[in-house]
Amino acid sequence: xxxxxxxxxxxxxxxxxxxxxxxxxxxxxxxxxxxxxxxxxxxxxxxxxxxxxxxxxxxxxxxxxxxxxxxxxxxxxxxxxxxxxxxxxxxxxxxxxxxxxxxxxxxxxxxxxxxxxxxxxxxxxxxxxxxxxxxxxxxxxxxxxxxxxxxxxxxxxxxxxxxxxxxxxxxxxxxxxxxxxxxxxxxxxxxxxxxxxxxxxxxxxxxxxxxxxxxxxxxxxxxxxxxxxxxxxxxxxxxxxxxxxxxxxxxxxxxxxxxxxxxxxxxxxxxxxxxxxxxxxxxxxxxxxxxxxxxxxxxxxxxxxxxxxxxxxxxxxxxxxxxxxxxxxxxxxxxxxxxxxxxxxxxxxxxxxxxxxxxxxxxxxxxxxxxxxxxxxxxxxxxxxxxxxxxxxxxxxxxxxxxxxxxxxxxxxxxxxxxxxxxxxxxxxxxxxxxxxxxxxxxxxxxxxxxxxxxxxxxxxxxxxxxxxxxxxxxxxxxx
Amino acid sequence: xxxxxxxxxxxxxxxxxxxxxxxxxxxxxxxxxxxxxxxxxxxxxxxxxxxxxxxxxxxxxxxxxxxxxxxxxxxxxxxxxxxxxxxxxxxxxxxxxxxxxxxxxxxxxxxxxxxxxxxxxxxxxxxxxxxxxxxxxxxxxxxxxxxxxxxxxxxxxxxxxxxxxxxxxxxxxxxxxxxxxxxxxxxxxxxxxxxxxxxxxxxxxxxxxxxxxxxxxxxxxxxxxxxxxxxxxxxxxxxxxxxxxxxxxxxxxxxxxxxxxxxxxxxxxxxxxxxxxxxxxxxxxxxxxxxxxxxxxxxxxxxxxxxxxxxxxxxxxxxxxxxxxxxxxxxxxxxxxxxxxxxxx
Numbered sequence: 073x074x075x076x077x078x079x080x081x082x083x084x085x086x087x088x089x090x091x092x093x094x095x096x097x098x099x100x101x102x103x104x105x106x107x108x109x110x111x112x113x114x115x116x117x118x119x120x121x122x123x124x125x126x127x128x129x130x131x132x133x134x135x136x137x138x139x140x141x142x143x144x145x146x147x148x149x150x151x152x153x154x155x156x157x158x159x160x161x162x163x164x165x166x167x168x169x170x171x172x173x174x175x176x177x178x179x180x181x182x183x184x185x186x187x188x189x190x191x192x193x194x195x196x197x198x199x200x201x202x203x204x205x206x207x208x209x210x211x212x213x214x215x216x217x218x219x220x221x222x223x224x225x226x227x228x229x230x231x232x233x234x235x236x237x238x239x240x241x242x243x244x245x246x247x248x249x250x251x252x253x254x255x256x257x258x259x260x261x262x263x264x265x266x267x268x269x270x271x272x273x274x275x276x277x278x279x280x281x282x283x284x285x286x287x288x289x290x291x292x293x294x295x296x297x298x299x300x301x302x303x304x305x306x307x308x309x310x311x312x313x314x315x316x317x318x319x320x321x322x323x324x325x326x327x328x329x330x331x332x333x334x335x336x337x338x339x340x341x342x343x344x345x346x347x348x349x350x351x352x353x354x355x356x357x358x359x360x361x362x363x364x365x366x367x368x369x370x371x372x373x374x375x376x377x378x379x380x381x382x383x384x385x386x387x388x389x390x391x392x393x394x395x396x397x398x399x400x401x402x403x404x405x406x407x408x409x410x411x412x413x414x415x416x417x418x419x420x421x422x423x424x425x426x427x428x429x430x431x432x433x434x435x436x437x438x439x440x441x442x443x444x445x446x447x448x449x450x451x452x453x454x455x456x457x458x459x460x461x462x463x464x465x466x467x468x469x470x471x472x473x474x475x476x477x478x479x480x481x482x483x484x485x486x487x488x489x490x491x492x493x494x495x496x497x498x499x500x501x502x503x504x505x506x507x508x509x510x511x512x513x514x515x516x517x518x519x520x521x522x523x524x525x526x527x528x529x530x531x532x533x534x535x536x537x538x539x540x541x542x543x544x545x546x547x548x549x550x551x552x
Numbered sequence: 553x554x555x556x557x558x559x560x561x562x563x564x565x566x567x568x569x570x571x572x573x574x575x576x577x578x579x580x581x582x583x584x585x586x587x588x589x590x591x592x593x594x595x596x597x598x599x600x601x602x603x604x605x606x607x608x609x610x611x612x613x614x615x616x617x618x619x620x621x622x623x624x625x626x627x628x629x630x631x632x633x634x635x636x637x638x639x640x641x642x643x644x645x646x647x648x649x650x651x652x653x654x655x656x657x658x659x660x661x662x663x664x665x666x667x668x669x670x671x672x673x674x675x676x677x678x679x680x681x682x683x684x685x686x687x688x689x690x691x692x693x694x695x696x697x698x699x700x701x702x703x704x705x706x707x708x709x710x711x712x713x714x715x716x717x718x719x720x721x722x723x724x725x726x727x728x729x730x731x732x733x734x735x736x737x738x739x740x741x742x743x744x745x746x747x748x749x750x751x752x753x754x755x756x757x758x759x760x761x762x763x764x765x766x767x768x769x770x771x772x773x774x775x776x777x778x779x780x781x782x783x784x785x786x787x788x789x790x791x792x793x794x795x796x797x798x799x800x801x802x803x804x805x806x807x808x809x810x811x812x813x814x815x816x817x818x819x820x821x822x823x824x825x826x827x828x829x830x831x832x833x834x835x836x837x838x839x840x841x842x843x844x845x846x847x848x849x850x851x852x853x854x855x856x857x858x859x860x861x862x863x864x865x866x867x868x869x870x871x872x873x874x875x876x877x878x879x880x881x882x883x884x885x886x887x888x889x890x891x892x893x894x895x896x897x
Contacts, residue, residue: 512614526619526654527599550620
């Protein structure tokens with residue numbers, strides 16, 4: 073009898089021990105595939121490789137960014153409303169939205185590359201050490217800015233971390249995230265000021281332009297700081313050589329990429345072979361579509377189930393051949409106008425499906441319109457001559473009537489001008505949010521189209537995947 | 553064997569007791585058979601977003617209230633009596649009610665209003681939150697002061713003819729120019745509306761539409777002569793909308809650049825057209841020949857340009873000492889030392 077009792081005791085003890093040993097604290101597993109970075113970090117060309125890897129990582133971002141910006145606004149719609157596209161355009165997104173997860177991952181990958189450079193900056197031997205550091209700060213700031221606008225409070229990752237470190241990086245209040253973004257862009261400016269580079273790398277001019285946008289987008293906008301930065305840039309003789317091209321069409325011309333109007337762009341090269349598609353997986357020379365410039369083809373009838381980011385009827389009504397003689401043909405593919413599906417003409421594939429078309433992140437007319445915005449500040453209108461001059465420069469280039477001296481520039485006019493000038497360039501949704509117009513305008517848009525918009529749709533869901541692997545460490549955004 | 557069973561019984565008893573103890577620890581008041589505890593009770597929350605329209609200005613009273621409750625399926629809003637529930641989507645069949653998930657409200661005006669949301673789940677658990685919504689009209693930017701040239705009536709060069717305190721203020725189609733004079737402690741520093749003459753001042757300037765402005769003018773009347781035509785000074789603000797068709801004003805900065813004719817107003821009938829007047833004020837003789845400050849105000853309406861027109865009146869329509877414009881000043885001289893227009897912010 074005693075033995076039985078002991079047996080039971082013993083079994084209980086073993087089971088308890090087994091249960092206890094399941095707790096995570098002491099369990100460490102080393103990854104045998106973890107690459108050793110030491111040789112790279114000891115080689116001067118190593119940092120260039122990491123830098124290139126950082127830009128390479130950023131090339132993935134434009135592939136999906138339009139889906140969570142233009143499609144989530146009143147500008148873009150998909151041909152068939154399938155899957156994620158339909159969920160986004162009709163404001164029926166859920167926590168497992170694939171495009172939200174992609175955006176999260178792709179931006180944090182860029183941040184990882186930037187952090188490897190910044191953590192090891194003492195080891196950089198290259199003569200352009202400061203440029204490498206500056207570009208890392210630039211990209212870390214830009215990716216966090218992307219994340220903050222898309223998800224709201226986000227972890228600001230300021231060093232190379234491993235998955236176990238996640239609890240050190242909770243979702244930070246948005247105002248703190250913005251402070252850190254400002255600080256990174258300022259570090260980028262001071263490191264990059266004495267270097268010049270093409271617009272497909274981080275430069276001091278691009279950092280100033282983006283920092284101005286950060287100031288305007290912050291939860292408590294800093295219009296005065298934005299204006300100081302923009303005052304320098306809107307000068308026709310600005311030291312960065314930025315200018316408004318005379319021809320709107322040439323801004324987007326394939327043989328004129330990285331022109332004087334482009335402040336920051338993601339460059340792509342044309343592929344010699346078509347991107348891989350589901351029926352061509354055995355072609356080993358084909359580039360995997362997800363790694364390439366895929367947005368051009370996706371926006372046409374040849375891609376993504378007949379095209380996504382087509383013009384909404386509302387956008388077509390705003391930009392007509394009569395009202396916008398110059399911007400209409402550049403914005404819309406003429407062969408599709410009048411049908412239900414109107415394709416964007418700014419980012420059409422250059423030849424076949426092998427597009428090497430750059431993605432423009434920021435260009436000079438945006439800077440001019442931000443200048444007017446910074447001067448208008450918290451008000452709904454301005455009669456300031458400098459604001460009107462900057463606004464009119466964009467209008468006049470587009471061949472539409474400028475506003476007369478003595479007239480006021482209203483917030484509504486400025487918002488509409490941005491919509492027309494920057495259509496399909498992933499600005500509309502964040503413009504609406506920055507101008508405090510997202511809820512009224514998208515509510516109306518949603519009602520008109522039978523969609524399901526609420527203010528909660530202005531933030532993407534924190535990817536369910538990220539919450540699952542962190543035991544719901546990141547609180548979900550409201551409404552998901 | 554029997555003993556073994558006895559132990560088993562003891563364990564079974566202990567087990568059942570423990571379970572019972574554990575179950576009774578739940579705070580569910582009266583659990584039914586098969587009930588599970590509500591581990592995810594509702595937590596009410598919402599945000600209120602102001603429409604902050606661009607136009608019309610009434611938009612600021614409209615708020616979008618968006619539910620942000622967790623683990624909730626049903627909603628009950630409570631709003632103050634003077635607040636209106638809006639149906640922004642009149643095309644659909646859905647009429648918003650205070651049990652909708654999201655609601656849109658129109659507040660009567662500025663002020664603080666309490667809105668309550670009670671959210672509940674299908675187990676009947678509820679959570680309530682009350683928020684104070686402070687409705688504030690968005691600020692308007694300060695309107696800049698308009699620029700008048702030679703508003704002190706100094707003796708300055710004209711585009712043609714001799715220097716005059718009236719430089720910058722001449723429109724030959726609707727009156728004779730004022731005359732250089734001295735007074736108020738200076739010399740060649742005031743403009744004179746001579747007696748029995750159609751002397752005037754006219755200048756166009758830029759304004760911000762729908763804004764309030766203050767006009768301040770310092771004038772002096774000679775003592776009444778006691779005649780039958782006492783002089784009066786008339787001041788008008790004329791709307792840019794009344795300018796001659798196709799006319800675009802030019803805002804000169806130097807008196808020497810001002811033309812003396814060919815402005816937006818080219819006849820007295822045009823001046824006297826009621827719809828063209830944003831302000832008409834008439835000064836009678838104050839029986840005090842000192843310099844007195846008069847203050848008026850006007851609203852620019854839909855205009856981005858207006859003209860200030862000042863003339864002496866009170867005399868016979870014709871037969872005065874100057875040109876024939878259908879008006880003349882009366883028996884006394886009038887002088888003006890300065891005129892300013894400022895934005896009323």
